[in-house]
Amino acid sequence: MWEYTEKVKDFFLHPKNVGRIEDADAIGEVGSLICGDALRLFLKIEKETGEIIDAKFQTFGCASAIASSSVITEPVKGRTLDEALEITNQDIAESLGGLLDEKMHCSVMGREALEAAIANYRGEAIAVEEKGRLVCKCFDATEEKIRKVAIDNYLTTVDKITNFTKAGGGCGGCRPEIETILRDIWPLRLPERPAIPKKLTNLQKITLIQEIIETEIRPRLQADNGDIELIDVDRNNVIVALRGMCAGCLMADVTIKGIQDKLRELISDDIVVEAQS
Amino acid sequence: MNIIPGDGMRKCYFDYVATNPLHPEVLNTMMPYFKEEFGNPLSIYEPGQRAKKAIEEAREQVASMINARPSTIIFTSSGAEANSFALKGMAIAKQNQGNHVIVSRVEHHSILSSARFLEKSGFVVTYLPVDKYGFVDPEAVKDSITKETIVISIIHASSEIGTIEPIKEIAIVAQERNITMHTDAVATTGNIPIDVKDLGVDLLSMAAHQFYGPKGAGALYVKRGVRIVPLICGGIQEGGRRAGTENVPAIVGMGKAAEIAKSGMSRRIEHCKKLRDKIIEGVLKIPNVHLTGHHGNRLPHHASFVVEFIEGEAMLLMLSMKGIYSASGSACTSKALKSSPVLLSIGIPTALAQGSIVFSLGMSNTEEEVDYFLEEFPRIINRLREMSPFMKKKEGGSKCYTGG
Numbered sequence: 001m002w003e004y005t006e007k008v009k010d011f012f013l014h015p016k017n018v019g020r021i022e023d024a025d026a027i028g029e030v031g032s033l034i035c036g037d038a039l040r041l042f043l044k045i046e047k048e049t050g051e052i053i054d055a056k057f058q059t060f061g062c063a064s065a066i067a068s069s070s071v072i073t074e075p076v077k078g079r080t081l082d083e084a085l086e087i088t089n090q091d092i093a094e095s096l097g098g099l100l101d102e103k104m105h106c107s108v109m110g111r112e113a114l115e116a117a118i119a120n121y122r123g124e125a126i127a128v129e130e131k132g133r134l135v136c137k138c139f140d141a142t143e144e145k146i147r148k149v150a151i152d153n154y155l156t157t158v159d160k161i162t163n164f165t166k167a168g169g170g171c172g173g174c175r176p177e178i179e180t181i182l183r184d185i186w187p188l189r190l191p192e193r194p195a196i197p198k199k200l201t202n203l204q205k206i207t208l209i210q211e212i213i214e215t216e217i218r219p220r221l222q223a224d225n226g227d228i229e230l231i232d233v234d235r236n237n238v239i240v241a242l243r244g245m246c247a248g249c250l251m252a253d254v255t256i257k258g259i260q261d262k263l264r265e266l267i268s269d270d271i272v273v274e275a276q277s
Numbered sequence: 278m279n280i281i282p283g284d285g286m287r288k289c290y291f292d293y294v295a296t297n298p299l300h301p302e303v304l305n306t307m308m309p310y311f312k313e314e315f316g317n318p319l320s321i322y323e324p325g326q327r328a329k330k331a332i333e334e335a336r337e338q339v340a341s342m343i344n345a346r347p348s349t350i351i352f353t354s355s356g357a358e359a360n361s362f363a364l365k366g367m368a369i370a371k372q373n374q375g376n377h378v379i380v381s382r383v384e385h386h387s388i389l390s391s392a393r394f395l396e397k398s399g400f401v402v403t404y405l406p407v408d409k410y411g412f413v414d415p416e417a418v419k420d421s422i423t424k425e426t427i428v429i430s431i432i433h434a435s436s437e438i439g440t441i442e443p444i445k446e447i448a449i450v451a452q453e454r455n456i457t458m459h460t461d462a463v464a465t466t467g468n469i470p471i472d473v474k475d476l477g478v479d480l481l482s483m484a485a486h487q488f489y490g491p492k493g494a495g496a497l498y499v500k501r502g503v504r505i506v507p508l509i510c511g512g513i514q515e516g517g518r519r520a521g522t523e524n525v526p527a528i529v530g531m532g533k534a535a536e537i538a539k540s541g542m543s544r545r546i547e548h549c550k551k552l553r554d555k556i557i558e559g560v561l562k563i564p565n566v567h568l569t570g571h572h573g574n575r576l577p578h579h580a581s582f583v584v585e586f587i588e589g590e591a592m593l594l595m596l597s598m599k600g601i602y603s604a605s606g607s608a609c610t611s612k613a614l615k616s617s618p619v620l621l622s623i624g625i626p627t628a629l630a631q632g633s634i635v636f637s638l639g640m641s642n643t644e645e646e647v648d649y650f651l652e653e654f655p656r657i658i659n660r661l662r663e664m665s666p667f668m669k670k671k672e673g674g675s676k677c678y679t680g681g
Contacts, residue, residue, distance in 0.1 A: 036609060036627070037609070040666040058665060059666070061588050061591065062609035138627070
């Protein structure tokens with residue numbers, strides 16, 4: 001039972017920032033009684049600076065759900081909304097010293113509550129869950145949510161999706177559909193990826209770069225409303241253009257570096273990725 | 278009585294349906310068979326024959342507890358093995374007479390999984406629904422019987438909700454149609470009086486660790502004249518019906534535990550019932566908490582509830598921090614993240630099933646422990662409810678499930 005880390009135990013038994021903020025500027029609600037976990041996150045935001053000055057939560061759920069909620073309320077304080085959104089579900093799990101796979105959905109819920117609260121403050125569409133086609137009726141999971149979580153966490157199996165989102169864990173009727181979504185995201189099943197020959201011809205290299213950008217990189221950027229286009233390949237220089245939200249993003253350099261790392265990992269160490277100027 | 282060693286904090290073991298501690302007398306009886314009496318019961322020389330005699334004596338003791346002949350008892354490694362053996366063994370033995378099997382929706386996983394296995398092998402299985410208390414209706418059993426029906430298996434009492442099923446009435450239905458009747462009596466054997474002749478069943482499963490016996494010992498009662506196909510093939514042990522060198526110490530322990538259970542049954546029932554009723558009465562005073570299973574017709578040592586607005590695992594862990602050990606059927610407690618099918622089958626919505634909590638008692642428990650528990654439990658519920666986003670909604674009058 002206590003397969004939790006000491007940090008989870010501590011945050012569960014002595015949670016920080018439990019309760020409501022009566023005059024909250026933003027409220028994020030995710031989950032429901034049906035889902036078995038639900039989290040309501042309250043934020044107090046300094047209007048001038050867009051800085052979060054206080055955060056409290058209420059949670060219905062197991063020990064790791066309570067700990068995941070509690071652990072997110074501390075680091076968001078003092079951050080601007082954009083900075084707060086940089087906190088990923090992996091960060092939440094990490095600051096709890098790790099979570100068992102079947103409890104990862106608690107960290108996803110923490111991240112979603114943060115997104116929902118910030119969207120609420122900005123007057124955007126509130127619940128992430130309301131968007132998109134419903135795939136898992138038992139746990140209210142949309143295709144969009146499944147795609148996003150799968151891409152963010154590199155999930156390749158239906159069981160993993162269930163651990164991270166609960167989708168597929170109720171009646172199980174949507175499992176084939178989740179399988180289809182996963183095959184769509186990861187058309188090349190990781191274990192079946194063809195071995196890369198040592199010496200690639202130029203054509204082979206270009207095809208491989210195209211393939212990796214299409215199947216591995218684009219879906220991740222698109223999940224954040226961004227996009228990428230391959231402009232040219234000149235020997236080892238790969239020239240790309242960032243589009244959508246990625247264009248003009250302050251983090252563009254980091255994104256380019258990430259793409260370069262991925263291509264270096266999969267193709268060769270001397271690849272250089274540049275953004276089209 | 279503190280049966281759990283630790284840091285000196287009070288420990289209340291309220292999870293007797295998970296397992297029981299070993300009765301000290303049972304351990305004493307088992308000890309020689311771990312040491313000097315190591316013979317194989319199949320060996321024809323002295324030490325082998327002494328081991329053989331020991332397991333035959335255990336067979337008599339177990340048989341006597343359920344008013345059966347010793348030759349009808351087949352020792353197994355567990356209740357789950359007895360259940361799998363009963364369902365698969367009977368279905369295969371009778372497959373030339375039909376292919377239909379009837380079970381209920383409140384069965385243990387060892388029956389449900391065996392039923393699924395049979396389905397995959399070409400059998401047809403009916404999963405009978407139950408009412409809000411978890412009762413199987415004997416009339417519904419009668420209605421679901423077809424010309425193809427060969428086996429009916431209904432649990433005697435579910436360890437999740439405690440309701441005791443009308444096995445006698447169902448067995449009459451089965452008998453009339455010449456259908457083999459099995460009952461999973463793992464939760465009941467040794468805890469309430471069982472007389473297989475009175476119950477009228479053909480097969481009955483039991484497990485020693487549910488009545489202060491050792492783990493690793495179970496048994497299947499198979500009425501004389503009923504043919505069953507072995508699950509484990511090999512040697513001639515257990516009349517050729519269950520191969521494998523006998524777990525002599527565990528079997529001897531099971532026998533002794535059965536003997537003690539038989540003689541001390543009424544005292545045990547009285548002891549547990551008193552504490553159980555006190556728990557039920559005390560817990561139901563907390564608002565928005567509901568008893569699951571039937572009020573009167575339930576296991577004497579079993580109290581199960583669903584608590585609104587909070588989740589079972591969180592409750593269970595907070596209780597364990599106070600030294601109180603219990604169980605829950607909530608989805609978060611299970612590795613598969615699935616709510617207990619038993620709770621769903623009695624019509625409890627998934628949301629409310631999340632708040633499942635089960636307390637089961639035994640001879641080590643005292644009234645003081647129950648008092649201590651009744652003091653701590655409401656505090657834990659309050660603490661978790663204060664954290665819960667659903668409490669306020671309810672007070673504010675907005676729509677929320679109230680369990681009615």
